[in-house]
Amino acid sequence: MNIIVCIKQVPETNKVAVDPVTGVLLRNGAESKMNPYDLYALETAFQLREKHGGKISVITMGPPQAKKVIKEAFSMGADEGTLITDRRFGGADVLATSYTLAQGIRKMGEYNLILCGKQTTDGDTAQVGPEISEWLKIPSVSNVRKILQVDPNTITVEMEMPKDIEIVKVKFPCLLSVDKDIFQPRLPSYIKKQATKDREIKLLTLNDMEDTDERHYGLNGSPTQVQRIFPPESNTHREIWRDEPKELVNRLFQKIEELKILD
Amino acid sequence: MGKLIIDQSKIDNIEDLINICPFNAIEEKDGKVEINAACKMCRLCVKKGPKGAVTYFEDMEVPVINKNEWRGIAVYVDHVDGMIHPVTYELIGKAKELAAKISHPVYALFMGYGLEDKCQELLHYGVDAVYCYNEKPLEYFTIEAYANVFENFIRKMKPTALLIGATTVGRQLAPRVAARMKTGLTADCTILDMNENTDLVQIRPAFGGNIMAQICTPNHRPQMATVRYKVMNAPKRQKEETGEIKFCTIDPKLLESNVEVLDIVIKEKEKSIESAEVLVVAGRGIKKEQDLEMLRELAELLGGQLACTRPICESSWLDSKCQVGLSGRTVRPKLIITCGVSGSVQFTAGMNNSDCIIAINTDDKASIFNIAHYCLVGDMYAIIPELIEKLKGDPACAIRK
Numbered sequence: 001m002n003i004i005v006c007i008k009q010v011p012e013t014n015k016v017a018v019d020p021v022t023g024v025l026l027r028n029g030a031e032s033k034m035n036p037y038d039l040y041a042l043e044t045a046f047q048l049r050e051k052h053g054g055k056i057s058v059i060t061m062g063p064p065q066a067k068k069v070i071k072e073a074f075s076m077g078a079d080e081g082t083l084i085t086d087r088r089f090g091g092a093d094v095l096a097t098s099y100t101l102a103q104g105i106r107k108m109g110e111y112n113l114i115l116c117g118k119q120t121t122d123g124d125t126a127q128v129g130p131e132i133s134e135w136l137k138i139p140s141v142s143n144v145r146k147i148l149q150v151d152p153n154t155i156t157v158e159m160e161m162p163k164d165i166e167i168v169k170v171k172f173p174c175l176l177s178v179d180k181d182i183f184q185p186r187l188p189s190y191i192k193k194q195a196t197k198d199r200e201i202k203l204l205t206l207n208d209m210e211d212t213d214e215r216h217y218g219l220n221g222s223p224t225q226v227q228r229i230f231p232p233e234s235n236t237h238r239e240i241w242r243d244e245p246k247e248l249v250n251r252l253f254q255k256i257e258e259l260k261i262l263d
Numbered sequence: 264m265g266k267l268i269i270d271q272s273k274i275d276n277i278e279d280l281i282n283i284c285p286f287n288a289i290e291e292k293d294g295k296v297e298i299n300a301a302c303k304m305c306r307l308c309v310k311k312g313p314k315g316a317v318t319y320f321e322d323m324e325v326p327v328i329n330k331n332e333w334r335g336i337a338v339y340v341d342h343v344d345g346m347i348h349p350v351t352y353e354l355i356g357k358a359k360e361l362a363a364k365i366s367h368p369v370y371a372l373f374m375g376y377g378l379e380d381k382c383q384e385l386l387h388y389g390v391d392a393v394y395c396y397n398e399k400p401l402e403y404f405t406i407e408a409y410a411n412v413f414e415n416f417i418r419k420m421k422p423t424a425l426l427i428g429a430t431t432v433g434r435q436l437a438p439r440v441a442a443r444m445k446t447g448l449t450a451d452c453t454i455l456d457m458n459e460n461t462d463l464v465q466i467r468p469a470f471g472g473n474i475m476a477q478i479c480t481p482n483h484r485p486q487m488a489t490v491r492y493k494v495m496n497a498p499k500r501q502k503e504e505t506g507e508i509k510f511c512t513i514d515p516k517l518l519e520s521n522v523e524v525l526d527i528v529i530k531e532k533e534k535s536i537e538s539a540e541v542l543v544v545a546g547r548g549i550k551k552e553q554d555l556e557m558l559r560e561l562a563e564l565l566g567g568q569l570a571c572t573r574p575i576c577e578s579s580w581l582d583s584k585c586q587v588g589l590s591g592r593t594v595r596p597k598l599i600i601t602c603g604v605s606g607s608v609q610f611t612a613g614m615n616n617s618d619c620i621i622a623i624n625t626d627d628k629a630s631i632f633n634i635a636h637y638c639l640v641g642d643m644y645a646i647i648p649e650l651i652e653k654l655k656g657d658p659a660c661a662i663r664k
Contacts, residue, residue: 063288063301088266090288091304094448095441124469125450127438130406134442139521140406142435156525162430163343165528166403171521177435219266219304223447223483226305229469229476240627240638245645252621252646253653255637259598259619260493261541261565262659 001054001150002111003045006101006129007038007073009066010122034069037117039185044147044178045115046077046186052150054112055079059104061089061097070201075193076186082108086205091219094123098131100217103209105136113155114175118143126177133175140175141168145182266320267309269296273316283311330461333423333484336362337416338390339436340373341428345381350428352497354490355388358426359498361457370394370422374412376402386504388497393508394420400518403527404432410439411517417444419511422485424463426455429489441487447480448487453494463488493597534568536585540597541567544587544614545575548603548624548643552580557647558602564654567596572610588613602643606631623647 012031045056058073060066061084070081084104092100105114114136116129126142133140143160148167150156156169160179170176206212214220241248256262274280277296281289288301289308298308298317308317336358341348351371358369368391373382378397385393396412413436417425425440427433429451441448453475454466462479463486469476480486536542543562545555555569562569569585576586587594588610599617604610606622606629614620615634622635623643632638639646654660 063299065301085300087298087300087302089300090298090302094438094450095445098438098442126434127441127448127450130435130438131442133406134410134439140435140439141522143431158528160431160530161343161404162341162348162432163346164530166524167526167528168405169523169525174521223445223480224449224465224478225481227477227479229474231474237636238638239636240632240640242627242640245641245649248639248641248646249649249653252637252639252650255619255621256565256598256654261567261598262654262657 001048001052001113003048003054003056004105004108004111004114005041005045005056005058006114006116007058007060007069008035008120009060009062009069010035010120034072035117035120037119037180040178040180040182041115041117042073042076043183043185047183048150057082057108059101059108061100067201072188074196074199075188077192082202082204084204088206088214089218091222092217093222093224094125094127094131095223096217096221098128099135099221102132102135103211104204106210107204107208112172116175116177118177118179129175129177138173138175139170141170142177144176144178267298268318268320270315271295273313275313280308280312280316283308328482328484330484333421335368335370335420335422336424336426337370337372337422339425339427339433340371340385341430341433342375345375345378347384348428348430349497350430350492352388353495354426354428355390356498357455357495359389361455364457365461367423370420372416374401374409382508386506387500389501389505391506393506395508395510396513397510398518403524405520405522405524406435406439407520407522408518409436410443412513413440414443415513417485423461424486427489429491433489437487437489444485446483446485446487449478450489452488452490455488536568536570537592537594539568541565542570542594542596542599543567544599544601544604545569545571546601546604547572547574549575555580561647561651564651564660572604601631602647604631605629606634
C-alpha cells in the first residue's frame with residue numbers, strides 16, 4: 001500500500017501579538033515544529049504499513065527550512081519526502097494551498113491513501129485536506145477516529161458525526177483526515193535519524209508542476225484576501241458582584257442564560 | 264494580484280528589513296535581500312521598510328465577475344435524520360440580517376431523505392425558500408453525493424454567499440464545495456457583515472485566537488463561510504409560516520458514491536473534563552466530601568462536568584482525571600464556575616483561557632478574582648442550592664435532565 005501523508009511546519013508557539021502602536025504582527029522567535037495533529041496521521045500510516053506493508057511518503061509545502069519536518073518524519077519511519085517550495089506559492093489561502101499540494105501529489109506517483117491531520121495549529125481551518133481530495137477527484141472522510149479494516153480495494157473506518165458514528169467503507173484511492181487520539185504517536189528514533197540523515201528530499205517548484213500557470217498559485221490563486229488584522233477585544237472585562245445571595249443567584253442565572261449554556 | 268520587487272540599492276540596513284517580516288520570509292544571500300517561500304504577502308515590508316526598497320507590483324489582471332448575477336444568501340441545513348441542528352437557525356438569523364442590507368432573498372438548502380414533513384419547520388424562521396433534495400441515496404451523509412447536490416443548487420440559484428455550520432459534516436462538505444466552485448472559504452467566522460457591493464466581510468480569529476483577521480472574497484462567487492454553533496443568535500420562531508418549499512431533482516448518476524455507509528452507531532458520552540463545555544470546579548472552600556454532590560448536580564444541570572483543584576484531588580474526594588491545573592489538566596470550556604477556589608497560579612494556568620470565568624468566593628481578596636470575569640463575593644453554600652432550584656425550573660434544563 002502506498003501512503004502519502006501531508007505534514008506542515010508550524011510555529012512552535014501560536015502566541016503572537018499585534019503591536020498596538022504600529023499594528024505590526026509580533027512573533028516571538030523563529031522556533032518551529034511539526035504540526036502536532038500531523039503526528040496522528042503519520043502514526044496511522046506507520047500502523048497501516050506494519051500490518052499491510054507498503055511505502056510511506058510525506059509531502060509538505062513551505063520555505064526551504066520546512067525540510068526539517070520531513071527529516072523528522074524520516075526519523076520516525078517515513079520512507080520518502082517531498083518539499084514543495086517556491087516563492088511564487090507565497091500568500092496562498094486554503095484554495096491555492098490545497099491546489100498546490102494536489103499538484104505536488106500528482107507528481108508523486110501511484111498512491112492508495114492520503115492521510116492528513118485534523119487541522120494545523122497555525123491556520124486552524126481543517127479545510128485543506130477535504131479541498132485536496134476535491135482537486136484529485138477522490139473520496140474523502142474527515143474525523144476518522146478508528147481504522148476498522150483494510151481490504152485490497154477499500155478501507156473501512158469510523159467517522160465521527162455530530163450525534164453518532166458512521167461506519168463507512170471507502171474505495172481506494174481516498175483521503176482520510178484523522179482525529180487526534182486515533183493512535184498514540186511514536187517518538188522520533190535516534191537510530192533512524194542517523195540512518196536517514198543523508199536521505200534525499202525531493203524538491204518541487206512551480207516549473208515541475210503539470211499546471212505551471214502562475215495565476216493558480218500563491219496570492220494570485222487565492223480568492224480570499226486578508227484585509228486587515230487586529231487584536232481581539234481583550235477579555236479583561238471584570239465585574240465584582242457584591243450582593244445578597246438571592247440577588248447573586250438571579251444575576252448568575254441571567255448570565256448563564258446570556259451565555260446560551262442552556263440551549 | 265501581484266508580486267514583490269526588491270530594489271537592493273534602497274536598503275540601508277539589511278538586518279532591519281529582515282526583522283520587519285513576521286514570517287521570516289526575508290533572507291540575505293551573498294549580501295542581497297531575497298524573499299523566500301514563507302512569504303504570506305502581508306506586505307508589511309512594503310509599508311514598514313525603507314521607502315522603495317520593496318514594492319508591490321501588480322502584474323496580472325483581476326478576473327472580473329458580474330456580482331449582480333449572484334443573488335441571495337443560502338444556509339446549509341445541517342441535520343441528522345431530518346433532526347435539524349440548531350446552528351442552522353442561528354445561521355438563518357444571520358443570513359436574514361445580511362440579506363436585508365442588500366435586499367437579497369434567504370434560501371435554505373436541505374438535502375437528505377424522508378424530509379417531506381421536515382421542511383415546514385424552516386418556514387417559521389423567515390427564509391424565503393427552502394430548496395429540498397429528498398433522495399434515498401442522500402439518507403446518510405457521503406461526501407461526493409452531498410457535494411454534487413450542493414453544486415447543483417449553486418449552479419441553479421447562484422447565491423452570492425453560503426453559510427454553513429462548522430459541524431463535523433459542514434467542516435468537510437464546505438471545503439469540498441469551495442474547491443469545486445474554485446472560490447474562497449473562511450472557517451469559523453465569529454463576525455459576519457455585508458458590504459453594499461455584496462462582498463461578505465468575514466472575521467475570524469487567527470494564530471490561535473490572539474489576532475482577528477478580516478477576510479473578504481472580492482473577485483469570486485459564491486462567497487463561503489463556516490460558523491460554529493452558538494456563535495450567532497437564532498431568531499425567534501414565528502407562529503406563522505412564510506416562504507415556500509421547492510423540491511428539486513437531480514441526475515441519479517450524481518448521487519453515486521465511492522463511500523458506502525455500513526452502519527450508524529451511537530456515540531458513547533465523552534467524559535473527560537477537557538472536552539466539557541461547562542465546568543464546575545470544587546476548591547478548598549468545600550467543607551466535606553458529601554457537599555461535592557451539590558456541585559455535581561449543578562454541573563449536570565448545565566450539561567457540564569465536575570472538576571476540582573489539587574487539594575480536593577489529594578484528599579481523594581475526586582479522581583486525578585478531574586483535576587484542573589499545571590499538575591492536572593488544561594481546560595478551555597465556554598463557562599467555568601469556580602466554587603471556593605482561591606486561585607493559585609498552578610491552578611489558573613490550567614484554565615485562564617476559558618471563555619467565561621465565574622468565581623464564587625467569600626474572600627474578596629482571593630486571587631481567583633484577579634482572573635475571573637465575574638467575581639461573586641459570597642458563600643457558595645448560600646448561592647449554589649438556590650441556583651440549582653432556579654435551573655430546575657427552567658424548561659431547557661428540564662429537557663437536559
